[in-house]
Amino acid sequence: MTKIDDILKTNNERLEKNKAVFDPYIGEGCPDKRDWLFIDDYFLPSQYVPVEMFDDVFIQSLINYGSIERFITEFLQENYNTTNREIVVRHIIDARIKHDVYYWFASLNKIKNKYGGANIPFVLNRPQRKLISEYERMRKAGVPIRLILLKARQWGGSTATQLYIAWIQLVHKTGWYSSIVAQDNSTAQEIREMYSKMLADYPPELLGLPPESKLEFGSYGKSGTSSIIKYNNGTKIARDTVVSVGSVLSPNSIRGSDIAMCHFSEVGVWKETTEWNASNIITSVVGSILDEPLTMIVLESTAKGTGNYFHTAWLRANKDANDPDYSGYTPLFVAWFEIDMYSKDFDSEKERIEFANWLYSNRNSDKPDVAPDSGQYYWYLWTIGATLENINWYIGKRRSYDDHSEMASEYPSDPVEAFKHSGEKTFSIYKLEELRKTCSSPEFIGDVTADGTEGKKALRNPRFVADEKGNLSVWEMPDTETSVSDRYIVIVDPQKGRSKGADNSCILVLDRYWLIHGGVEVVVAEWSGHIDKDLLAWKSAQIAKLYNNAYLVIERNTYDQDKGKSMDESEFIIDLVYEHYDNMHIHTPEGKTIDKEGGSVGFHTNRYTKPTIINNLIMAVREGAYIEKSSKAVDEMNTYERKDDGNWGAMSKHKDDRVMVRAIGLHISRKMDMPRENRKIKYKSKTIRVITNN
Numbered sequence: 001m002t003k004i005d006d007i008l009k010t011n012n013e014r015l016e017k018n019k020a021v022f023d024p025y026i027g028e029g030c031p032d033k034r035d036w037l038f039i040d041d042y043f044l045p046s047q048y049v050p051v052e053m054f055d056d057v058f059i060q061s062l063i064n065y066g067s068i069e070r071f072i073t074e075f076l077q078e079n080y081n082t083t084n085r086e087i088v089v090r091h092i093i094d095a096r097i098k099h100d101v102y103y104w105f106a107s108l109n110k111i112k113n114k115y116g117g118a119n120i121p122f123v124l125n126r127p128q129r130k131l132i133s134e135y136e137r138m139r140k141a142g143v144p145i146r147l148i149l150l151k152a153r154q155w156g157g158s159t160a161t162q163l164y165i166a167w168i169q170l171v172h173k174t175g176w177y178s179s180i181v182a183q184d185n186s187t188a189q190e191i192r193e194m195y196s197k198m199l200a201d202y203p204p205e206l207l208g209l210p211p212e213s214k215l216e217f218g219s220y221g222k223s224g225t226s227s228i229i230k231y232n233n234g235t236k237i238a239r240d241t242v243v244s245v246g247s248v249l250s251p252n253s254i255r256g257s258d259i260a261m262c263h264f265s266e267v268g269v270w271k272e273t274t275e276w277n278a279s280n281i282i283t284s285v286v287g288s289i290l291d292e293p294l295t296m297i298v299l300e301s302t303a304k305g306t307g308n309y310f311h312t313a314w315l316r317a318n319k320d321a322n323d324p325d326y327s328g329y330t331p332l333f334v335a336w337f338e339i340d341m342y343s344k345d346f347d348s349e350k351e352r353i354e355f356a357n358w359l360y361s362n363r364n365s366d367k368p369d370v371a372p373d374s375g376q377y378y379w380y381l382w383t384i385g386a387t388l389e390n391i392n393w394y395i396g397k398r399r400s401y402d403d404h405s406e407m408a409s410e411y412p413s414d415p416v417e418a419f420k421h422s423g424e425k426t427f428s429i430y431k432l433e434e435l436r437k438t439c440s441s442p443e444f445i446g447d448v449t450a451d452g453t454e455g456k457k458a459l460r461n462p463r464f465v466a467d468e469k470g471n472l473s474v475w476e477m478p479d480t481e482t483s484v485s486d487r488y489i490v491i492v493d494p495q496k497g498r499s500k501g502a503d504n505s506c507i508l509v510l511d512r513y514w515l516i517h518g519g520v521e522v523v524v525a526e527w528s529g530h531i532d533k534d535l536l537a538w539k540s541a542q543i544a545k546l547y548n549n550a551y552l553v554i555e556r557n558t559y560d561q562d563k564g565k566s567m568d569e570s571e572f573i574i575d576l577v578y579e580h581y582d583n584m585h586i587h588t589p590e591g592k593t594i595d596k597e598g599g600s601v602g603f604h605t606n607r608y609t610k611p612t613i614i615n616n617l618i619m620a621v622r623e624g625a626y627i628e629k630s631s632k633a634v635d636e637m638n639t640y641e642r643k644d645d646g647n648w649g650a651m652s653k654h655k656d657d658r659v660m661v662r663a664i665g666l667h668i669s670r671k672m673d674m675p676r677e678n679r680k681i682k683y684k685s686k687t688i689r690v691i692t693n694n
Contacts, residue, residue, distance in 0.1 A: 007356045007382075014387045018340065024106040024123060031133040032140075040067040042092065052140070053099040058091050090205070097206070098171055101132060101164065108206075109163060109198050111156075119197075127151075127334045128160040134332055135164055135296075142293045145261075146329045148310075148317045149300035150418055152336040152411055158265055159194050161298050165261050166195050168294055169241045170207070176294070177242040178261040181285060183270055185225075188245035191265060192217070192227070195243060204231060207239050217243070225250075246285070248276060261296035262286055268301035268310035278309035299329070303409065303418035307652035311419055315653050318415075322469055333418070336394070336411035337386040344393035355388055366428075372398045376430045381413060383433060416638050419651075424642045426614065431621050432634050439631040442473035447527075448542045458538040459580055462546040471529035475629045476511065476522075478547045486675045487513050488524075488550035491665035492540040493657045494533055503650075504528045507540045508661035509547055510626075512675045521669055523629040528657070537573045541581045553585040553668050555660065556602030574601045585668060603664050613663040614648050620666050633658040 001009075022029035027048030035054065037047045039062065053059055065071040068088050072080045097104045102124060109122035124132060131149065138145045151157045165178050182188040196217050204213035209231060215238055218230035226244040230237055244259065248270045262285055270278045282299070289295050301310050316327040336342050346352040359382060362375025371378065372395070381391050394411070401407040412418030446466040451457045464474065478488065488511055495505040509525035527543060537554065544550040554574050578584050578601045587604045605613070620626050621637065628634060639654040650656035 003360055004353065004356050007360060007388075008353065011352075011356070011388045014385070015389070018126065018387070022123070022129070024100075024102040027100065027103065030100075030102045031129055032136060037063070038066065039092070041069055042089070047096070049096065050099045053095055056095045056099075059095050062088075062092070094206070101136060101167055102129070104167055104171065105132075105160075105163065108202060110201055111159070122163070124160065125155060126340060127155045127157065127338050130334065130338070131157055131160055131332060132164060134330055138330065139294065144291050144293065145296040145298075146327075147298050148313055148327075148329045148331050149298065150314055150331070150333045150412075150415055151300060151302055152334055152339060152418075153302060154341070155334065155339045157300055157334065158191060158263075161263055161300060162191050162194050163198060165263060165296060166198060168261065168296070169243075170202070170239070173260070173294055175240045176261065177244070177259045178263070178296075179244040179246060179259045179285060180263050180265065181246045181248075181281065182265040183248055185245060185247045185250065187265065188247055191263070192243055192245055199229065204238070209238055213238070248273070248278075248281060259285070259288060260290070260292075260294070262289065262298070264297075264299045266301045267299050267313070268304040268308065270309070282309075297329075303412065306419045312653050314415070314419075331415075333412075333415045335384075335413050337381070337390040337413070342393050342397075342411070343387065343389040344396060345389055346392065352388060355392060359388070359391065371395045372401075373404055376428070377404075380430050380433065384413065386413075425638070426640045426642055426648060427618060427621050427637045429638065431624075432638055434624060435621055435628045435637075436631060436634045438627050439629055439634060440475070442475050442629070444474040444477070445472070446470035446474070447472045448539065448546055450542050450545075453535060454538045456580055459541055459545050462542045464546065472525065472527045472543070473630070474525045476524040479511075479513070480548070482513075482677065484513055484516075484548075484675050484677050486551065486673050487511065488544075488547040489521075489665055489669055489672070490540060490544040490547060490550045490552045491661040491668070492536065492552070492554040493660045493664070494536055494555060495530060495657070503655045503657040505531055505536050506657040506661050507536075507543055508658075508665055509543065509550065510665050510669060512669055512672070516675055516677060520624075520626045521666060522627040523633075523662075526630055526633075526658070526661075528632075534573045537577045541577050544581065544583070549583055551583055551585065551668075551672065552581065553664060554602045555664060556587060556600060556604050577601075603668065605660070605664070610648065613667040616667045616670070617659070617663040620662075626662075626666055630658065633662065 020029055024030065026044065026046070027034055030048070030050075033051050034048045035051050037049045037053065037059070039045060039047075054063075061075055062068075062071050065075055068085055069080050072078050072084050072088060076084070078084050097108065105122045105124055107121070110119035111122045113120045134147060135145055138147075149157055149161070162180070169176050169178065180188045180191050182191065199215040199217065202215050203211075204215055205211055207215070207229075209215075213231040214233070215229060215231055216234060217227035218234035218237075220226040220228035220242050225246060226242055228237060228243075229239045229241045264282060264285075267278055267282075270281075272278065286297055289297060299310065299313055303311070303314075305311070313327065313329070314331060316325055317329040317331040319326040346355065358370075359375070359378055362369065363379035365375035367374055369375065378391050378395070381394065382388075386394070397411070398404070398407050401410075408417040444464065444466060445468055446464055447470040448462055449465050450462045451460040464472070464477070488509060491508045491510070493503075493506045495503050505528070507527035508523065510521045511524045512521050514520060514522065525543070525547070527539065531539065540552060540554060544552040554577075556574065574584075584601050585603055587600050587602055603609075636650070636654070636656055636658045639651045640648065640656055640659050641651055642648055650659075
């Protein structure tokens with residue numbers, strides 16, 4: 001099979017998956033765990049229902065008899081007639097809509113037909129099913145529903161969210177109030193109108209009301225921004241269900257309300273005023289929402305730039321669960337190619353094959369040819385899951401935009417691309433995907449300790465202690481069997497500042513062994529976290545000692561003080577460590593000899609050295625000139641940019657500590673002597689033992 005054959009085969013598999021059967025009435029294609037329910041004389045004799053439905057006592061009894069008639073006559077010992085049958089059917093429907101939200105959407109909701117004509121049943125599309133399945137995962141786990149949705153346009157994420165809230169209010173809970181907060185009141189009202197249209201056709205019998213009742217929203221309270229479900233022309237309350245609306249312009253309208261669920265719409269485009277911003281608006285609204293099951297907070301938006309509240313909230317949701325800044329929200333991204341309408345069929349199979357040939361042939365091209373973007377980018381779209389038909393559509397649509405960033409903002413392919421930024425990415429996203437292929441979970445997690453935390457004792461008996469919440473990730477323990485000089489190098493990037501959002505301090509260990517055999521450096525361990533600067537220096541020396549007396553490189557400029565400012569004790573920390581651990585890098589100015597007197601301990605990152613080390617890392621990533629193990633490092637490289645002023649740095653709200661230790665480490669490594677085998681080395685550690693805290 002040729003590569004083109006393989007592409008075409010994969011494309012067909014993707015198309016089949018995208019077009020897979022989804023029948024919410026029968027239950028086929030729903031993303032939750034299901035089993036078949038058979039009732040001979042029900043209008044759906046075979047239903048593929050959520051497994052939770054089988055826990056219903058009524059359903060369990062019905063299953064034992066296999067039909068409505070036998071259930072009535074044998075179990076209930078009643079006459080089988082229309083009235084009794086309708087009662088049983090009502091119980092089946094009640095059980096189904098309680099446990100099967102996909103069935104509820106399709107059977108009890110209608111939406112506008114985009115092709116004109118009468119409204120049609122709300123059968124969830126692919127991205128809507130992806131969204132609802134996340135809500136259902138949290139609901140079924142019995143945890144509060146907390147989600148931040150980063151989305152492409154025009155697939156109905158806001159509609160699906162609002163009607164899911166309605167499902168909870170109408171089926172699961174009474175007195176469970178909700179709020180909608182948008183950029184302005186008219187937008188919030190439009191979202192609530194979706195709920196209103198659904199109520200107009202909702203069977204009142206499901207709320208225990210007479211069939212002739214007409215459900216609608218009626219005024220509630222004095223503010224005019226809250227509505228409650230009523231019937232009989234708004235004269236009677238149908239259900240204790242209140243929905244409030246508010247906006248950035250009038251957040252006080254729902255502040256302090258007794259709400260259990262809140263839908264924040266298009267947060268990324270909220271305009272701030274002198275009195276209100278997104279942070280204090282959201283904080284004031286959700287303050288009354290308890291951390292209880294079936295409570296719900298959703299922040300959804302298309303992305304509009306970096307550094308704003310929505311961007312920050314997205315980054316916090318994507319942090320490690322052990323990170324103190326982790327928000328606890330589930331992040332969900334919907335790419336443009338997950339939306340069925342963004343696809344263009346080929347006129348013939350010949351045209352499809354020619355397109356596949358063009359895509360593969362230009363996969364390494366970094367310049368546009370017959371299409372607006374580079375061949376590398378279109379190949380990247382293929383590697384992340386787009387079909388040939390998706391890419392065919394994208395190329396045509398891209399021609400209507402002046403530049404790629406404008407297109408990406410409207411039709412993002414990945415989360416980073418969604419947040420349009422002003423700088424230029426430093427590393428090729430295609431080469432980063434290649435780099436990511438060698439990443440894996442660490443073999444050990446813990447920390448290094450010794451007989452002390454500073455001074456001589458800090459370097460006595462260094463050892464690894466396993467701890468699942470530790471800061472040190474280890475892919476390979478130090479090799480104590482092979483005698484190799486100049487093998488390991490340890491690089492340290494101290495954190496800048498003490499603010500909550502400051503970079504972590506980072507300690508990287510590179511193994512240079514494979515350079516002997518024509519290979520490349522390999523990441524074998526990494527420490528990341530917040531720690532006082534003096535303890536960080538000793539910690540890095542402990543790790544260097546553990547890794548066979550490794551060459552230790554500490555970035556110096558973070559410790560140095562600007563001219564004119566008072567001196568800080570921390571300026572002498574590195575020199576103090578050097579008194580006890582002398583296998584350290586010495587920065588030597590031009591024309592000086594390489595010794596302590598001719599330079600200073602540590603590596604100086606400045607306007608002269610930074611371009612060198614960053615360009616060296618760009619080359620290493622491009623050429624695959626080192627082996628990466630940490631996916632977090634690749635993530636940081638993906639958000640590292642060339643600023644408008646020509647300098648390099650992380651995008652707003654992102655970090656770059658992992659980038660810097662790799663840039664410094666690979667630069668220094670290429671200037672060191674080659675590692676050598678079968679030579680007596682200065683230090684050889686004892687066999688490494690993994691110690692647990694048990």
